[in-house]
Amino acid sequence: MMPTIPVDPERRRQVAAAMRAVLPDRCVLADPEDTRPYECDGLAAYRQLPMVVVLPDTEEQVLAVLKVCRELHVPVVPRGAGTGLSGGAQPLADGVVISTARLNRILRVDAYSRSAVVQPGVRNLAISEAAAPLGLYYAPDPSSQIACSIGGNVAENSGGVHCLKYGLTVHNVLRVRVATIEGEMIELGGAAPDAPGLDLLAVFIGSEGMLGIVTEVTVKLVPKPAAAQVIMASFGDVASGGDAVASVIAAGIIPAGLEMMDRTSSRMVEPFVKAGYDLDAAAILLCEADGTALEVAEEIERMAAVLKEAGATALTVSRDEGERLRFWSGRKNAFPAAGRISPDYYCMDGTIPRKRLAHVLERIEQMEDTFGLRCANVFHAGDGNMHPLILFDANQPGELDRAEAFGAAILALCVEVGGTITGEHGVGVEKIDSMCVQFGARELDAFFAVKRAFDPEMLLNPNKAIPTLNRCAELGAMRVHGGALPFAHLPRF
C-alpha cells in the first residue's frame, strides 16, 4: 500500500481560489470532509486525499479548469463514477480531481441513425435504458454497468459478458469530444466511418484519462435481440471445461456470452444468489445464444451437442427469462459474494490465450499454497479474460502484502503464457509495476511519445498506467540489454 501524502494547505488555498474564479462555488471542493469521498476509486486499498476536487457543469468549464491547471502547473486526475478497479482515478496530493459527475445528460438518442450522444457522466446502463423503447441498446456491459459512467468506460475500454460477440468500448464508440490539456476542443472519430488521419480515437479509448478530458461521446446502438437463452454446463474438471470452450469456438459458434466459474466460485455464490448451480462440478460453463427465436433455438442445439461431445456431465437450458437471469446472477454477483465470505478480496484481471486455461488454473492452485491464501476463479471464457479473486483479511498482518504478491505473480503468469496483465480494468496505479514485466524499454518509450503528443507537459493523470524506465529498473523487472535502453548514457538512478 502506498503511503498517504499530506496536502499543502497553502497550495490548496491558491488552487481552490483560482478554480473558484472560473467555476461556481458549488463546483469546487477543497475541505477534507468534502474531498474525502474522492480519496479512492474501486481499488479501496489505495487512498490519497486530493488537493482540490472540481465538478464542472459544462464543457466551457472543463476548458477553464484545464487552463487554471496549465497556468499553475497542477496535475489533473479525471474521474468518472469512481468504480474503476485499478486506481486509475486515484488522486494526487498536489493535484486536482476533475469529476464528470455533473456532465450527465443524454443529449440525443436516435433510432434512425442507431446512435446516442451523451455526456461522459451518463451511466452505462442508462444509455441502454434510454434506447430500449426504440428496440436498441448499447452492447458493452461491464459488470458495474449500473453505476459506471460512459466516460470511465472510454478511459478503460471496458468490456463485459457481451464483448466476445459485440466488441469492447473501442468497437462501439463512434466519436468523442475531448478537451485537450492545451486548451482546445478536438473531435476524434465521427458518425461517418474512417475519420481522416491516424486513428486517434482508437488510441484514446483505453488511455486511462492520460490524453484528454472527454466531454461528449457518440455511441453506436445495436438492435436488441428478440430472444436469448443460456446453457449451464457442468464439467468434472477444469481442463475439460476449457477444452469445451475451444470446441464451441472451433465449431464456428460465437456465443453472446461464454463464462466459466470454478467450484470455489460457485460454492461461494450459491448460498447468496441461489442460482441452482451444480456444486459438485469442478467448473460451470454458461453459454448464451441471442438473436431471433429460431436462431437461438438453432444455436442452443448446436452448442449443446458440442458441449456434450466435449464431456459435459450435465446440461441445463434456461426455460424462461427469469431462469436465464438467475443463471447469470451468480456470475454477475461473484464479487459481492466474495465480500460475504471473506473480509477482503482482491480482484485480479489478466487475459490469456484460452488454450492455456487449464495450465494457468493449475499454477494458480499451486500459488494458493505458496502464498497461503485462497483464490476463486471467474472467467470470461470466450475472450480469455480471467478474474481471479484472492481472498484475504487485511486485519491479519501481512495478508494484504501476500495478496498483492499473489496478484502480481498471476499477472506475470498471464504474460508468460502469451497474455496480458489487464483485459479490462486498466493498469492505473495497481498494475504499473506489472507493466515492466510485459513491456520493454522501447515500448515504454513509445508510450511516452504517445502521451507527449497529447499532453506535452505531462499534467494529465501523471504516473499512472505507463511506468518510467527508472521505476522498472528499480523494480528489477526491466529487461535491459546492452544498448537497448534509449539514451543509455543519461544518468537514471
Place this chain on the structure above:
Amino acid sequence: MQHTIERFQEQVRSAAAARRPLRIRGGGTKDWYGQRIDAAGGETAILDTRAHAGIVDYEPSELVITARCGTPLAHIEAALAERRQMLPFEPPHFGPAATLGGTVAAGLSGPRRASAGALRDFVLGVKLLDGKGEVLTFGGQVMKNVAGYDVSRLLAGSLGTLGLLLEVSVKVLPVPLAGATLRFALGEADAIRKLNEWAGQPLPLSASCWHDGVLALRLSGARAAVDAAVRALGGEPLADDARFWQDVREQRHAFFDGDAPLWRLALPPATDALALGPQLIEWGGAQRWLRAPADAEADAAAFARRMRAAATAAGGHATLFRGGDKAVGVFQPLAPAIARIHERLKAGFDPANIFNPGRMV
C-alpha cells in the same frame, strides 16, 4: 527471418542517418492510394517487405492469426478458409499481390464493414520497426487487452508513416453458416431510408450496395435467421452472389470502369441522398463513391471543393481515392489541434521523417 529483419534495420538506419525517405512497399497494389510521397526533390528508395512472409501462428479456436507483413493476403484467406474462418472486414486486395502488411497499413475495409466493423477493429497486436530501426511489440494475440496505449490500432491505416509493420495479429471469425443476396428496385433516397430502417432491426445484414436504381442486400448468419429475413424482406434473390460482392470489393463493378477520378465520401449512414451525380453506395449509406468528370482538368479543384463541402455539411469527409490530380489534396485536411498531435506522433515514432513522408497529409 531474423536476417530479413536485420536487413530492414540496416536499411532504416542508413536512411535515417542520411535523412532519405523510404517507400514501404509490399505487392504495390495500393501504390496509387494516398498523397504522393514527399521526397524533397531526391529519390525515394523502396523498402520491399515481400521477403518477410509467412504465417507465424494460427489457432482457429483462439480466433487469431499472426503473420508477417509480406504474406500475400490470398495465402491468409486460403488458410482461414480451410478452417471455415475469415477476415471479417473483407479487405479489398486491388490485385493478386496484396500483402497483409499493406492491407493493415492502408486500413481499407470491404463490404462487411457496416455490420462487422472496420479493419482496425480486428487488429490485436503488431510488431513494428520504428524510425530508429528498433523492433517494438504492441498488443498481442488476445482479444481483451488494455495494457498501455492501443498503438496497434493506431498503426492500422497509418499508411506506413509511423513505421514498418513487421508482423500483425488479427482477430478472425467463423464463416457464416448461411447466406443470401436480395435485390430491390429502389431509388437512391428510398434505398438509403430502407437501409437505415433495416439496420435498426435484428436482421442478419452483412453488406449493401446501391447503384442505378438497384439495391443489393446481403444476409449472412444462421440458416434460420437468413431464411426468416429472406421471407420478411422480399426482393429478388441473386444467384452467384459471391462474385458480385467480390466485384464490389475489388472495384470491378462497371461503375468503377474508366479513368475518371474516383471520390469516396464517408458519411453518417443516415445522410439523405446527395444530389452530386451518379453514385455507388455501400455500407448502409456510409460509403458513397462518385466519379469526377474526367475531362475537366481545370475544374478539378472546384470539384474537390464541392465534394469536401458536401461531405463536411453532412458530418463526414471526402477522399480523392484514386486517379485525378493529387494537388487538390487526397484527404480531408485535419483540424490544426489534431494535425499537431499527428506531427508529434510522427516525430516520436519516426524522428528522421523517413517513412512514407507526406503520404497521409
